Amino acid sequence: MPASAEERFIAENFERLSAGLPGAFGLKDDCAELVPAPGQSFIVKTDPIVEGVHFLPDDDPADIAYKALAVNVSDLAAKAARPFAYLLAISLPVPPETPWMARFTTGLADAQDQFGLTLAGGDTDRVNGPASIGVTVFGECPVGRMVPRAGAAPGDRVYVTGRLGGAALGLALRLETGGSTGWPVPPAARDAALARYLRPEPRIGLRAALRAYARAAMDISDGLVKDLDRMCRLAEAGSAGAIIQFEDLPLFDGLAEVLATDKSAAMQLMTAGDDYEILAAIPPENAAAFEALAVKGGTPVTRIGEVTREAGVTVLDAAGRPIEFATRGFDHFERGS
Amino acid sequence: MPASAEERFIAENFERLSAGLPGAFGLKDDCAELVPAPGQSFIVKTDPIVEGVHFLPDDDPADIAYKALAVNVSDLAAKAARPFAYLLAISLPVPPETPWMARFTTGLADAQDQFGLTLAGGDTDRVNGPASIGVTVFGECPVGRMVPRAGAAPGDRVYVTGRLGGAALGLALRLETGGSTGWPVPPAARDAALARYLRPEPRIGLRAALRAYARAAMDISDGLVKDLDRMCRLAEAGSAGAIIQFEDLPLFDGLAEVLATDKSAAMQLMTAGDDYEILAAIPPENAAAFEALAVKGGTPVTRIGEVTREAGVTVLDAAGRPIEFATRGFDHFERGS
Numbered sequence: 078m079p080a081s082a083e084e085r086f087i088a089e090n091f092e093r094l095s096a097g098l099p100g101a102f103g104l105k106d107d108c109a110e111l112v113p114a115p116g117q118s119f120i121v122k123t124d125p126i127v128e129g130v131h132f133l134p135d136d137d138p139a140d141i142a143y144k145a146l147a148v149n150v151s152d153l154a155a156k157a158a159r160p161f162a163y164l165l166a167i168s169l170p171v172p173p174e175t176p177w178m179a180r181f182t183t184g185l186a187d188a189q190d191q192f193g194l195t196l197a198g199g200d201t202d203r204v205n206g207p208a209s210i211g212v213t214v215f216g217e218c219p220v221g222r223m224v225p226r227a228g229a230a231p232g233d234r235v236y237v238t239g240r241l242g243g244a245a246l247g248l249a250l251r252l253e254t255g256g257s258t259g260w261p262v263p264p265a266a267r268d269a270a271l272a273r274y275l276r277p278e279p280r281i282g283l284r285a286a287l288r289a290y291a292r293a294a295m296d297i298s299d300g301l302v303k304d305l306d307r308m309c310r311l312a313e314a315g316s317a318g319a320i321i322q323f324e325d326l327p328l329f330d331g332l333a334e335v336l337a338t339d340k341s342a343a344m345q346l347m348t349a350g351d352d353y354e355i356l357a358a359i360p361p362e363n364a365a366a367f368e369a370l371a372v373k374g375g376t377p378v379t380r381i382g383e384v385t386r387e388a389g390v391t392v393l394d395a396a397g398r399p400i401e402f403a404t405r406g407f408d409h410f411e412r413g414s
Numbered sequence: 415m416p417a418s419a420e421e422r423f424i425a426e427n428f429e430r431l432s433a434g435l436p437g438a439f440g441l442k443d444d445c446a447e448l449v450p451a452p453g454q455s456f457i458v459k460t461d462p463i464v465e466g467v468h469f470l471p472d473d474d475p476a477d478i479a480y481k482a483l484a485v486n487v488s489d490l491a492a493k494a495a496r497p498f499a500y501l502l503a504i505s506l507p508v509p510p511e512t513p514w515m516a517r518f519t520t521g522l523a524d525a526q527d528q529f530g531l532t533l534a535g536g537d538t539d540r541v542n543g544p545a546s547i548g549v550t551v552f553g554e555c556p557v558g559r560m561v562p563r564a565g566a567a568p569g570d571r572v573y574v575t576g577r578l579g580g581a582a583l584g585l586a587l588r589l590e591t592g593g594s595t596g597w598p599v600p601p602a603a604r605d606a607a608l609a610r611y612l613r614p615e616p617r618i619g620l621r622a623a624l625r626a627y628a629r630a631a632m633d634i635s636d637g638l639v640k641d642l643d644r645m646c647r648l649a650e651a652g653s654a655g656a657i658i659q660f661e662d663l664p665l666f667d668g669l670a671e672v673l674a675t676d677k678s679a680a681m682q683l684m685t686a687g688d689d690y691e692i693l694a695a696i697p698p699e700n701a702a703a704f705e706a707l708a709v710k711g712g713t714p715v716t717r718i719g720e721v722t723r724e725a726g727v728t729v730l731d732a733a734g735r736p737i738e739f740a741t742r743g744f745d746h747f748e749r750g751s
Binding site: 080081084100102105106107108109110111112113118119120121122123124125127129130152153155156158164165166168197198199200202203204205206207209211213215216218220221223225226227295296303307310311 | 417418421437439442443444445446447448449450455456457458459460461462464466467489490492493495501502503505534535536537539540541542543544546548550552553555557558560562563564632633640644647648
């Protein structure tokens with residue numbers, strides 16, 4: 078009997094992506110064998126992306142693939158783990174055409190090069206529904222040294238990497254609500270925001286700074302306020318909160334222009350999901366050293382506020398007044414959402 | 415801000431399933447930390463199950479959950495790995511009702527107890543399509559001692575665990591084609607086959623026998639002939655095949671009755687997918703010891719044939735004539751299938 082269609086599909090499209098990882102067995106076994114280096118643990122995460130939720134049907138397959146890896150690697154980055162390998166489960170409504178697969182695997186290869194990980198195995202299925210790309214990532218970290226979500230302490234400085242609002246702006250422009258709202262986003266900023274939505278930038282360069290100085294960290298996937306609140310509710314001494322200065326939030330390209338014309342929209346974009354920047358709680362005595370090591374690793378960081386004893390995240394405007402938000406970020410299981 | 419609906423959903427339904435695994439952080443972190451015992455590697459696998467493909471919408475949620483774990487643990491069993499932990503990604507079209515979730519997590523708890531593994535983390539999503547349950551399993555195995563799919567040698571005895579055809583018979587009866595074909599399946603056998611389709615039995619008891627004596631092994635998920643051919647095409651000295659005696663195949667309850675009235679249907683059921691029994695290639699000199707250790711581990715095994723130098727799997731009838739099959743097992747990416 079000749080090789081099945083499924084075996085040919087794997088050999089032609091994916092086998093080369095497993096090169097260099099002996100435990101992947103050229104994707105010809107049922108399982109992969111992964112061994113952390115001595116003294117290291119595996120930090121693991123699974124986060125599928127689904128058509129219509131995390132990407133759009135007419136996105137470039139290379140971008141879909143890249144994003145599927147990037148959103149998972151972002152979690153490893155926030156935990157100060159070094160990306161190592163991944164498993165891939167793709168469910169597609171129809172067998173993909175060759176050009177689509179070529180673009181898809183190009184995106185995987187780009188992401189592998191960028192993040193330093195290798196395909197270890199996976200699964201392919203046909204489904205009567207939207208496409209979904211399920212990635213499970215494995216990162217390495219010295220045993221017991223993962224940077225946790227829990228453990229922030231009142232007085233810790235709150236830092237965020239990069240700039241906020243790019244992904245939400247990109248999605249809004251992509252859906253052409255940008256045109257209808259008349260935001261005066263310059264063309265270069267428009268392109269940057271569209272690119273940010275399609276290809277998040279996991280902050281793997283922050284590893285050393287996080288491992289050395291962070292009390293707690295997580296990536297922003299569901300929105301700044303919502304995710305910071307999650308982190309603070311797991312603070313060291315029971316629940317805590319945070320006070321954030323809106324004026325201190327680093328704006329993605331184009332957000333300043335939106336802010337000038339539609340403040341409410343800008344604030345929503347700044348606190349929407351999909352940014353994949355990292356939030357970190359740094360003890361005050363280590364703040365300067367954290368900043369220096371972050372910059373050395375090539376990652377811009379901005380201090381945006383402070384952890385408080387009082388529960389809840391409050392965002393203050395320039396006059397020190399709390400800002401009310403219409404929405405509080407993305408919640409997959411909110412009934413009626 | 416109170417805990418989000420997603421956090422409450424996780425805390426209420428899943429947190430208790432992570433008890434006893436410190437690296438799961440009570441499901442309150444973005445990632446889990448997993449460390450194999452000294453000298454052990456992780457054997458990993460991801461295999462989602464999808465509504466309409468692997469289970470039916472009106473299946474008991476406890477059975478859906480159990481099957482999602484069982485099909486993945488089956489791969490670990492075939493590799494002689496000890497189940498350790500798993501990640502769970504569930505995508506549902508609507509937020510599940512409380513009684514549905516209670517049944518679902520009961521099924522997970524049953525499977526955890528049965529197979530000896532713990533929930534380490536996961537993800538929940540809403541999708542505009544069929545439900546899917548994505549499981550990634552982690553098993554432990556001494557480094558370099560995973561039983562591979564590749565490496566069978568001509569002359570090796572081919573063994574199969576348990577009995578064949580139960581899952582396919584169960585599905586056929588479930589879809590009520592059984593009634594229309596008039597198969598005289600006794601009520602007890604009917605119940606057993608229905609149960610087998612819903613709850614596969616991963617052969618974790620075969621671990622010691624496989625590790626000691628198997629040259630190659632894999633589980634049967636896409637059908638006996640197809641999966642055996644896959645194993646033989648990865649034989650030690652390039653491609654090989656196998657000769658199987660149909661009379662030697664162990665029949666699931668009710669298959670003898672189907673065979674007596676509809677031989678063609680019986681042969682299709684015997685070689686259809688979803689059995690999750692294990693195929694193993696055992697060097698002839700170790701066959702007796704393998705059988706003894708398998709029985710000691712509580713797993714019935716049957717010798718069904720032999721690996722050959724000639725490519726292709728041939729199934730012979732009692733008169734030594736090759737049997738032709740209408741179908742050759744399940745292929746997710748066969749165009750037009």
